Amino acid sequence: KNEVEQSPQNLTAQEGEFITINCSYSVGISALHWLQQHPGGGIVSLFMLSSGKKKHGRLIATINIQEKHSSLHITASHPRDSAVYICAVYYLGETSGSRLTFGEGTQLTVNP
Amino acid sequence: DAMVIQNPRYQVTQFGKPVTLSCSQTLNHNVMYWYQQKSSQAPKLLFHYYDKDFNNEADTPDNFQSRRPNTSFCFLDIRSPGLGDAAMYLCATSRGAGNEQFFGPGTRLTVL
Numbered sequence: 401k402n403e404v405e406q407s408p409q410n411l412t413a414q415e416g417e418f419i420t421i422n423c424s425y426s427v428g429i430s431a432l433h434w435l436q437q438h439p440g441g442g443i444v445s446l447f448m449l450s451s452g453k454k455k456h457g458r459l460i461a462t463i464n465i466q467e468k469h470s471s472l473h474i475t476a477s478h479p480r481d482s483a484v485y486i487c488a489v490y491y492l493g494e495t496s497g498s499r500l501t502f503g504e505g506t507q508l509t510v511n512p
Numbered sequence: 513d514a515m516v517i518q519n520p521r522y523q524v525t526q527f528g529k530p531v532t533l534s535c536s537q538t539l540n541h542n543v544m545y546w547y548q549q550k551s552s553q554a555p556k557l558l559f560h561y562y563d564k565d566f567n568n569e570a571d572t573p574d575n576f577q578s579r580r581p582n583t584s585f586c587f588l589d590i591r592s593p594g595l596g597d598a599a600m601y602l603c604a605t606s607r608g609a610g611n612e613q614f615f616g617p618g619t620r621l622t623v624l
Contacts, residue, residue, distance in 0.1 A: 430610050442518075442617035443555070443602060486554065490610045498543055498562065498609040502554035 404503040406487050412509045419474040421506045423487030426468065433500065434461050434472050435486040443486070446472070477510045484508070515539070516616035518603050524622045525593050533588040533619045535603030543609060544586040546578060547602040549618075555602055561586060562609060590621075598623045 407422045423432070434446040447454050447461040449470075454461050458477075463470040474481055487503040516537045525531040535544065542563050547555035559568045561580045575597070577589040590597055603616040 431612075433613065435615075440620070443604075443615040445612055445614055448612040498545070498560055498567070498606070499557060500613065504554055 404487055404489055404501050406485075406503040406506050408506060409504065410507045410509075412511065413477050415478055415510055415512050417477050417510075419477050419481075419508065419510075421472045421485050421487075421508070423470045423472070423503055424468055425489050425491075425501075428492040429465075429468075429489040430492055431490045432463055432470050433486075433488040434470075435488060437484045437486060437505070439483075446485075474508075479510045479512050482509050516603055516605055516614055518601075518616035518619050520619060521617060522620050522622070524624065525590075526624050527594065528592045531590050531593055531621065533590075533601050533603075533621070535586045535588070535616055536584050537603075537605045537614075537616075538584070539605055539607070539614060540583065541605035541607045541614070542583065543606045543611075544580060545604040545606075545613065546586070546588050547604065549600045549602055558588070593621070593623045595623050597621065 404425050413419050431448055431450045433448050436444045436446050446459055449461055449463050458475045460473040484505040484507050486505045488500040491501055519534050545560040546558045548558055549555040557569050558572045558576055559578050575591050580586045598621055600618045600620050602618045604613040606613045
């Protein structure tokens with residue numbers, strides 16, 4: 401079974417800290433999504449990447465295709481960053497090409 | 513701003529009483545998805561449309577149906593809601609298969 405594993409499951413940080421959330425997957429993918437979900441809210445797409453690195457504001461996402469691993473970094477964390485961060489991938493060979501496999505999410509809490 | 517809109521945001525229905533959730537998009541994306549998300553779980557894909565082609569997930573109950581009358585709108589019909597169908601229902605869109613998905617704010621369904 402193709403799986404997506406995230407670590408840590410829960411993360412508590414102090415405002416201003418540098419945060420890293422990790423995602424690993426089992427077989428070849430065509431692309432990887434980082435998503436953000438606030439409590440009781442909808443999902444926001446942060447990044448989609450298939451190689452290298454992307455940066456948007458204080459958020460940085462990297463992916464290593466050979467190691468089947470991606471990281472999401474948050475610099476200068478703020479309490480408003482508190483949310484669940486979800487890694488999701490498009491596995492190669494999915495019959496419809498449209499099915500994301502989701503990780504279980506990382507609950508981030510940033511304290512003031 | 514181009515977006516994915518879901519109505520209503522909160523829906524309360526009675527056990528067995530049919531309910532329809534709606535999704536509209538101004539992104540002109542050809543793929544639309546419906547997900548079910550229960551508390552503290554990853555979203556679960558129910559079905560998706562690639563243009564007019566309907567793709568049902570193998571484990572989606574028959575109780576769930578969908579309609580896509582045009583590119584912009586997609587509906588989720590739950591014919592006889594059970595208590596286990598209480599969840600957040602998320603609509604998403606993408607331009608083509610395997611591309612970045614954009615999510616709506618979700619509809620939280622309560623079944624009494």
